Amino acid sequence: xxxxxxxxxxxxxxxxxxxxxxxxxxxxxxxxxxxxxxxxxxxxxxxxxxxxxxxxxxxxxxxxxxxxxxxxxxxxxxxxxxxxxxxxxxxxxxxxxxxxxxxxxx
Numbered sequence: 001x002x003x004x005x006x007x008x009x010x011x012x013x014x015x016x017x018x019x020x021x022x023x024x025x026x027x028x029x030x031x032x033x034x035x036x037x038x039x040x041x042x043x044x045x046x047x048x049x050x051x052x053x054x055x056x057x058x059x060x061x062x063x064x065x066x067x068x069x070x071x072x073x074x075x076x077x078x079x080x081x082x083x084x085x086x087x088x089x090x091x092x093x094x095x096x097x098x099x100x101x102x103x104x105x106x
Contacts, residue, residue, distance in 0.1 A: 004029065004031065005073070005084040005095065006026060006029065006036060006068060006071065006073060006084075007026065007029060008026050008027070008028060008029055009025060009026060010025070010026045010073055010074075010104075011023060011024070011025055011026075011073070011074040011079075012024060012025075012026055012036070012038060012071040012072060012073055012074055013071065013072050013073075013074050013079075013080065013081040014038070014041055014042075014066075014070060014071055015069075015070055015071060015072055015081060016070050017042070017066065017070055018042075019041045019042055022041050023074055023079065024038040024039045024040055024041045025038065025039050026038055026039075026071075027039045027063065028065075029068075030065055033065065034067060034068050034069075035065035035066060035067055035068060036065065036066060036068050036071060037063050037064070037065050037066075038063060038066065038071065039063060040063060041063060041066070042063055042064050042065075042066045043061055043062065043063055043064070044061070044062065044063075044064045045059050045060065045061050046059070046060045046061075046062070047059055048060055073095075073097065073104065075097045075099050075100050075102065076097060076100070076102045076104060077097075077100040077102050078099070078100065080099070082097045082098055082099040082100070083097075083098040083099075084096065084097065084098065084104065085098055089103070
């Protein structure tokens with residue numbers, strides 16, 4: 001299995017869909033499904049009937065998972081979308097932004 005290029009806590013840019021161009025932070029990565037959950041992006045509403053656990057019922061709004069190919073890492077310098085490559089620096093494997101050459105993690 002390939003190393004994860006997008007991780008929890010990363011800043012990402014949405015490449016396609018109704019939220020194209022928006023940026024957000026990755027809240028959760030679902031590697032088995034190939035999806036990510038980005039805070040305040042791809043927000044969907046679910047109308048809930050009243051139940052014993054939720055007697056009021058109402059509308060629940062939450063960020064739904066989206067395919068990982070629809071997001072790209074935001075460049076640390078410019079904030080624009082960039083691809084990621086891996087390099088070994090000081091004996092450690094680190095992620096590097098292709099556009100600026102900036103190191104993403106530590």
